[in-house]
Amino acid sequence: MGATAPRTHRTQRGGTAVTDADQADQVRSDAVEAALGKLDLDTKARLLAGQDMWSLPAVPGIGLKSLVMSDGPIGVRGVRWTADDPSIALPSPTALAAAWDPALARRAGRLLAQEARRKGVHVLLAPTVNLHRSPLGGRHFECYSEDPYLTGAIGSGYVNGVQEGGVATTVKHFVGNDAETERFTVDSVIAPRPLRELYLAPFEAIVANAHPWGIMTAYNQVNGTTMTEHTHLVNEVLRAEWGFEGYNVSDWMAARSTTGDILGGLDVAMPGPTTVYGAPLAEAVRAGEVPESAVDDAVRNVLRLAARVGILEGAPAAVAEPPAPIDGQALAREIAARGFVLVRNEGALPLDPGAGRTVALIGAAARDARVLGGGSATVFPERVVSPLDGLTGALPDGALTFAVGADPSGELSPADKGFQLRAICRDASGAVLGEGSLPTGQVQWIGDDLPEGAAYETMASIEVTGTFLPRESGEHAFGTRGLGAFALAVGGRPLWEGVQQMGDEADPFEAFFGAPSERARIALTAGEPVEVSLTFQVPDTSALPLKAIMFSLLHLGPQRDADELIAEAVEAARAADTAVVVVATTERVESEGFDRKDLALPGRQDDLVRAVAAVNPNTVVVVNAGSPVELPWREDVAAVLLTWFPGQEGGAALADVLLGDAEPGGRLPTTWPAELADAPVTEVTPAEGRLEYREGLFIGYRAYEARGAVPAFPFGHGLGYTDWAYESLEATATTARVRVTNTGTRPGREVVQVYLAPVADAVERPASWLAAFAGVEAGPGESVEVEIALPARAFEIWDEAAGGWQRVGGTYEVRAAHSHGDTRLTATLDVA
Ligand code: BGC
Numbered sequence: 001m002g003a004t005a006p007r008t009h010r011t012q013r014g015g016t017a018v019t020d021a022d023q024a025d026q027v028r029s030d031a032v033e034a035a036l037g038k039l040d041l042d043t044k045a046r047l048l049a050g051q052d053m054w055s056l057p058a059v060p061g062i063g064l065k066s067l068v069m070s071d072g073p074i075g076v077r078g079v080r081w082t083a084d085d086p087s088i089a090l091p092s093p094t095a096l097a098a099a100w101d102p103a104l105a106r107r108a109g110r111l112l113a114q115e116a117r118r119k120g121v122h123v124l125l126a127p128t129v130n131l132h133r134s135p136l137g138g139r140h141f142e143c144y145s146e147d148p149y150l151t152g153a154i155g156s157g158y159v160n161g162v163q164e165g166g167v168a169t170t171v172k173h174f175v176g177n178d179a180e181t182e183r184f185t186v187d188s189v190i191a192p193r194p195l196r197e198l199y200l201a202p203f204e205a206i207v208a209n210a211h212p213w214g215i216m217t218a219y220n221q222v223n224g225t226t227m228t229e230h231t232h233l234v235n236e237v238l239r240a241e242w243g244f245e246g247y248n249v250s251d252w253m254a255a256r257s258t259t260g261d262i263l264g265g266l267d268v269a270m271p272g273p274t275t276v277y278g279a280p281l282a283e284a285v286r287a288g289e290v291p292e293s294a295v296d297d298a299v300r301n302v303l304r305l306a307a308r309v310g311i312l313e314g315a316p317a318a319v320a321e322p323p324a325p326i327d328g329q330a331l332a333r334e335i336a337a338r339g340f341v342l343v344r345n346e347g348a349l350p351l352d353p354g355a356g357r358t359v360a361l362i363g364a365a366a367r368d369a370r371v372l373g374g375g376s377a378t379v380f381p382e383r384v385v386s387p388l389d390g391l392t393g394a395l396p397d398g399a400l401t402f403a404v405g406a407d408p409s410g411e412l413s414p415a416d417k418g419f420q421l422r423a424i425c426r427d428a429s430g431a432v433l434g435e436g437s438l439p440t441g442q443v444q445w446i447g448d449d450l451p452e453g454a455a456y457e458t459m460a461s462i463e464v465t466g467t468f469l470p471r472e473s474g475e476h477a478f479g480t481r482g483l484g485a486f487a488l489a490v491g492g493r494p495l496w497e498g499v500q501q502m503g504d505e506a507d508p509f510e511a512f513f514g515a516p517s518e519r520a521r522i523a524l525t526a527g528e529p530v531e532v533s534l535t536f537q538v539p540d541t542s543a544l545p546l547k548a549i550m551f552s553l554l555h556l557g558p559q560r561d562a563d564e565l566i567a568e569a570v571e572a573a574r575a576a577d578t579a580v581v582v583v584a585t586t587e588r589v590e591s592e593g594f595d596r597k598d599l600a601l602p603g604r605q606d607d608l609v610r611a612v613a614a615v616n617p618n619t620v621v622v623v624n625a626g627s628p629v630e631l632p633w634r635e636d637v638a639a640v641l642l643t644w645f646p647g648q649e650g651g652a653a654l655a656d657v658l659l660g661d662a663e664p665g666g667r668l669p670t671t672w673p674a675e676l677a678d679a680p681v682t683e684v685t686p687a688e689g690r691l692e693y694r695e696g697l698f699i700g701y702r703a704y705e706a707r708g709a710v711p712a713f714p715f716g717h718g719l720g721y722t723d724w725a726y727e728s729l730e731a732t733a734t735t736a737r738v739r740v741t742n743t744g745t746r747p748g749r750e751v752v753q754v755y756l757a758p759v760a761d762a763v764e765r766p767a768s769w770l771a772a773f774a775g776v777e778a779g780p781g782e783s784v785e786v787e788i789a790l791p792a793r794a795f796e797i798w799d800e801a802a803g804g805w806q807r808v809g810g811t812y813e814v815r816a817a818h819s820h821g822d823t824r825l826t827a828t829l830d831v832a
Contacts, residue, residue: 024316028307031315035062035303036296044299045282048262050272053447053546054079056302063313067306069170069249069270070119072126073142073158074372074647075379076112078119080449083439086382088115088328088648089372092626093128093154095339095644097144098666098718100751101775102157104338109158111326113165122309123168123214125376129155129202130178132627132670133699134681138180138595141373141626141645145669146700147715148198149770149794152205154669159210166319168309171206172216173251174227174238175199179684179691181595184254187221189692195222196798196805197697200233204242213246213305217266219254228255229264239265247301252376253546258284267298271447271546329649336653341642341666341718348618348638350660350721351578358398360576361391362405362569362612363605365584365624368417372645373626375592380439381648387582387622390651394659401576405569405612406562408603409586412479412516412554415441419532419555421466425454433459438466441553442481443536446546456541464553465533470524474558478532479518482551485537488519491530495520516554562604570611579616580658581609584624595684599630599676606632613637622654628672628679634712642666660721660746667718667751667819671701674712680704701820702766714821716770722748726824727783731814733795733831736771738816739785742778749777752816754788755823756795759811763797768815790814795831807831 039047043059051057051066058066070076075087088111090096096105116124128139132146144151159169176188176199190199206212217234218227227233228250238244247267255261255269258276262284269275284290303312310317342349351359369386372378391400415421421438434453441464450456468490470476480486480500487497496519524530534553541547573579583605589596600606613619613636620639623629624646634640641664646653656662673679680703681695698706701715722744730737736754752775757768771794776784792807799806809832816825 024318028304028315031312032300032303032307034314035064035312036299038062039299041285041292041295042279042282044295045285046278047302048268048281048295048298049275049278050268050270052273053271053449056268064303064306065311067123067302067309067311068121069123069125070116070121071376072124073128074377075381076115076119076121076124077379078121081444081446082436083380084437085119087119087379088332089379089381090332091336091339091647091650092141092373092645093144094141094626094669095646095666096158096335097150097154097669098341098644099335099338100150100667100669100773101338102153104335105154105157106161106164107326107331108335109161109163110165110323111328111331113162113167114322114326115328116162116167117165117322121167122311123170123305124162125170125172125216127155127158127169128172129206130173130175131199131202131699133178133693134684135599135628135670135673135676135679136596136682136684137178137627138590139373139375139592141590142375142377142592146671147669147770148201149205149772150669151202152209155202155206156209159206159212163210163213164319165323166309166317168213168246168305170214170216170249171203171212173218174203174215175218175233176222176227177218177220179595180593181685182689184219185221185689186686187224187690189223189690191693191696192800193798194693194696198699200237203238207238207242207244212244213308215244215246215248216251217248217254219251226256226260228266229257229260231264234265245301245304247305259289262290262294262298267301274546332647333649333653333656336643336646336650337657337662338665339644340646340653340657340664341668342639342664342720343642343668343672343713343717344634344637344640345719346638348578348620349641349658351658353659357578358576359391359395359400360569360572360579360616361388361400361402361582362572362579362608363582363584364404364407364409366580366582367402367404369650370584370586370624370645371647371650373590374587377592384648385651387580387651387654390653390655391580391658393652394655401572403569403572404565405581406565406604406608407559408584408601408605409556410559410603411586411588412477412518412556413587414552415468415532415555418469418471419466421464421553423451424463424465425451425459426461426463427458428460438464441534441555443552444550446548456538456547459538461535461537462549463533463535465531467529468532468555469529470526470557472558473526474523474560475521476524476558477518477521477556479516479554479556480534480551481516481554482536484539484551486519486551487535489533490520490522493522495522566604566608566611569608570615573612573616573619576616578618578620579612580620580622581612582622582624583609585626585629590626599628599673601629609633609637620658628670630673630675631712663720663722663746663748664718665720665749667716668713669715671704671711671715672713674710678709678711680707697764697766702769705767714819716751716753716817716819717821718819720748720750722746722780724748724750724818726816726818729814729816729825729827731790731827731829733829734790736788736790736814736816737785738788738825739783740776740778741783742780745780747777747779749775750818751775752786752788753819754790755815755817755820757813757815758808759813759828761808762810763808765797765808768820769794770820
């Protein structure tokens with residue numbers, strides 16, 4: 001490992017300890033002040049506004065380069081929506097959290113810093129640390145947990161890792177963005193205790209433990225004030241109380257008020273070029289509505305960030321030398337296996353490797369793996385290892401069969417498998433201006449992200465064209481998503497021409513997330529390539545605040561009779577020793593921009609599992625979903641393995657785990673309900689613009705316990721391939737010392753979880769909560785003792801009337817547990 005963080009070599013000077021890091025901070029701070037002093041008002045105001053979708057303007061006069069930002073959180077997409085510049089795709093944040101290992105999150109962060117540097121990105125728009133308040137939250141997969149402590153611990157590891165690589169993070173979305181419905185305007189109404197003890201807690205922990213260089217303020221309001229203007233939460237809490245000294249960027253298009261935002265502590269309005277900052281901000285200063293010192297404060301924060309990432313001349317970067325290179329594919333595979341949660345295993349796993357044993361792999365997602373969730377978190381990996389690829393590579397020839405069984409998509413989605421597409425931009429005369437390859441049928445060009453030679457002013461049409469090699473014979477459906485005039489042709493035959501008008505939806509990303517429209521069907525033959533072409537007339541973008549082109553060519557393969565597909569799978573399962581059924585959600589179920597309506601697996605997947613389990617007692621179900629789904633057949637199958645969105649190497653990791661080369665290392669970061677109705681919060685639709693967090697402190701396991709409800713699988717649950725005996729627990733007010741023994745036959749890793757449960761509580765509190773945890777590793781028969789620090793905060797509640805955090809003394813039961821539902825040892829502790 002090279003130099004990863006500022007060194008802390010100490011020298012004594014005049015009785016005060018001064019570190020190299022302090023000295024570097026001082027040099028940076030001097031450089032920032034010097035640069036600030038040279039800027040005029042207009043340049044300062046301009047520096048606070050995006051110059052395009054992803055960057056701030058360079059100011060050559062002060063030696064400042066353009067600062068580049070990019071999503072986040074499972075990879076670094078870069079500034080273009082293209083597969084030409086692929087990115088490592090790590091498992092979903094839910095998977096990373098399921099590993100319960102801040103050190104692993106830190107390694108993920110270092111890899112992402114490496115990716116960011118490779119792509120010229122200075123700021124990663126991640127991590128997402130909103131909470132799993134309701135399983136219906138559309139971006140649940142992109143957040144870590146229902147528990148604020150676990151979220152803070154994983155988020156801190158991630159931020160530390162990214163920043164050790166010299167790249168900034170923006171912890172998001174500050175705060176109360178725990179669902180997607182009406183996300184631009186919703187007022188999240190949250191009482192002081194849940195706001196502090198749950199929703200702000202991860203942000204606070206990350207500020208304390210990882211000193212993030214940035215934060216992103218959310219679209220929504222909290223208690224009546226838009227977050228970009230929330231002077232109380234931003235200036236008073238985040239900055240003054242917690243000591244955050246990074247920059248504050250708006251979520252994309254969240255900044256809506258020049259004076260409100262700058263006075264509310266928002267430093268940067270993204271994206272540009274048209275924003276409420278820039279010229280309007282300079283005017284507001286000249287009109288006396290905003291003091292110039294507020295602009296200076298924001299510029300100072302931006303310059304400090306620029307200095308840290310090494311793009312301000314004369315200021316030393318926070319990390320002079322990047323850490324040693326990391327193998328991204330290997331890390332993606334390791335994290336995937338570490339995050340897989342084996343929630344049930346009746347002896348079926350690991351698979352018996354005996355000679356001649358056969359496996360029937362079943363499910364559409366086994367072949368077309370769903371490795372990441374939709375929305376701004378999307379990246380384009382160089383390769384995707386599906387479960388079919390992974391198992392084909394790992395099993396002997398002839399040991400594996402595959403059947404689709406059930407196809408959950410059933411809906412048009414961007415043209416993908418079998419398509420080779422490019423986009424051709426033409427002017428009004430039909431002359432070609434520029435061309436670019438497309439990863440899928442989805443065109444998403446924002447700002448300057450256009451094929452070389454193309455420009456908004458001259459571009460009249462865009463043709464998505466190329467070949468399609470059908471995998472199946474039958475009727476193929478084609479469609480469009482997006483607003484505007486289209487013409488569709490397949491095999492040289494014009495099939496449809498028409499215009500899609502704006503619907504009622506106010507979300508500016510409607511063209512990206514909106515409903516698909518079928519336009520034509522055509523019979524095609526497997527293995528016979530056809531030409532496809534979708535021409536889009538470019539609308540006049542001159543008056544738009546953000547120039548963008550977003551539309552998609554959609555496709556849906558022949559829909560086979562569902563009963564027939566299931567029957568085929570049943571035959572395959574009957575003939576094999578083990579059936580592995582991969583069930584999945586789809587892009588239309590889990591994505592940014594909308595919430596879920598239910599937790600059911602789409603299509604006939606439940607019927608498929610039941611039918612397969614009825615003929616094969618060794619049925620293993622692999623759940624490929626970023627967040628909870630109902631598994632009504634869970635007691636009727638031999639094993640259930642949750643693999644989340646497992647990232648690009650998911651199929652390889654699946655083979656590792658199924659065959660026992662790796663242990664499924666995950667523990668649930670969130671409670672899995674048996675049914676949606678059992679979940680504590682099932683309402684994510686605001687009423688008259690307000691979403692009241694009525695449940696107060698009672699989300700996740702806190703709520704199940706309060707109601708005596710039993711989930712399908714409790715928080716913290718997960719089986720490895722070995723067993724653990726908890727032997728001793730000693731607790732003080734600051735530590736829990738736990739001794740465990742690996743009583744199984746394989747080496748393994750146990751996540752020792754420590755919960756506090758107040759005895760005879762005088763204040764309203766959950767019955768118990770996670771106070772701390774630690775991972776331990778041991779070989780068969782080996783014992784390990786671990787000392788786990790209990791944070792002081794675990795004993796505190798927020799008391800607004802008393803002016804803040806209050807320690808609640810009294811008697812606590814300290815629980816050493818395998819999960820929230822499986823306490824192994826208890827100790828009694830009296831604290832003052
Ligand atoms: C998302 C952010 C993201 C930003 C830029 C927004 O719609 O909410 O999480 O970083 O877009 O893509």
